[in-house]
Amino acid sequence: MVAVTYELIKTCKQTGARLGRVHTPHGSFDTPVFMPVGTLATVKTMSPEELEEIGANIILSNTYHLWLRPGQDIIKEAGGLHKFMNWKHSILTDSGGFQVFSLTDLRKIEERGVHFRSHISGEKLFLSPEKSMEIQNALGSDIMMAFDECPPYPADYKYMKNSVERTSRWAERCLSAHKRPDDQGLFGIIQGGEYEDLRKQSAKDLSSLDFPGYAIGGLSVGEPKEVMNHILEYTTPLLDTGKPRYLMGVGSPDSLIDGVIRGIDMFDCVLPTRIARNGTCMTSSGRLVVRNAKFARDFSPLDPNCDCHTCRNYSRAYLRHLIKADEILGLRLCSYHNLYFLLNLMEQVREAIKADRLGDFREEFFENYGFNKPNAKNF
């Protein structure tokens, strides 16, 4: 039995974007999908009930963080991550690799794995393909990610080639170490930076291992958006059309739409919740910094075109006051709106694919959002 399967429902005649559905042991979700990030077994400020209310069917959690706190043994003892955090729908866990490469000091990479120090205690730790599988098997996520090397951006060709080859060897080791293939699907990660032949090699190596899904890694790490879009253009056609494609770490509205147009099905990012805690919101007419003084007496909703709980009940002036006063409710209401905004955007994207008009939708959305203006402010 394969734990995770993908059903391609249709492709948009105007753009080639894919409408589909992913089935996991904890239910199904429609794609393209945006996955809220619950780093420490919680999507910051949101209860699982609120996530259900806004229509989230899958969330992401971070292996590295849960390994350090509270530790996979406690989560296993609780009956797995779903039970521990009371989330009944699908969960994807990353491999821990990205955090090890971005958060920790004194890394030493060797063929066996990576030595590093905990960003919390300074304790010496070691993460390898086998260890990452052991932790993710204990967490019991529906979708696990292979442990890959995350090279810095930019990296020279020789470094990247070695790294891609190592990532392929590590992917094989992940497959052998994965103990629960019947109830957890393991996705491979395509690396290769901005080198087309290395992306090709990575896609070929990993496709031969027949993972139930593939992520495109090493993007959204500081490269210009045009570079990311170009890499996606030549990478997604290398992947099996019968399996989901996941673009890691992308969550700005323009990049979501442009990723879908290039054949991506799944996305995740901390962006909507992180900026919300700062009082920055995504709205249908662009980015809105609700803490700005000009909203002190603005009693209109955050986004007049949004029908979320926050926009139906609270004003910009009130949200500004809460954020300025560091009140927890302000963080909650802004996080709620931003996540709702992105989930709703993805629903509109799916409708547009259904109607073969995603290209038109993109134009309208970019125009209203202000992305077409010179010097448009993004995130």
Ligand SMILES: [Zn+2]
């Ligand atoms: Zn709203």
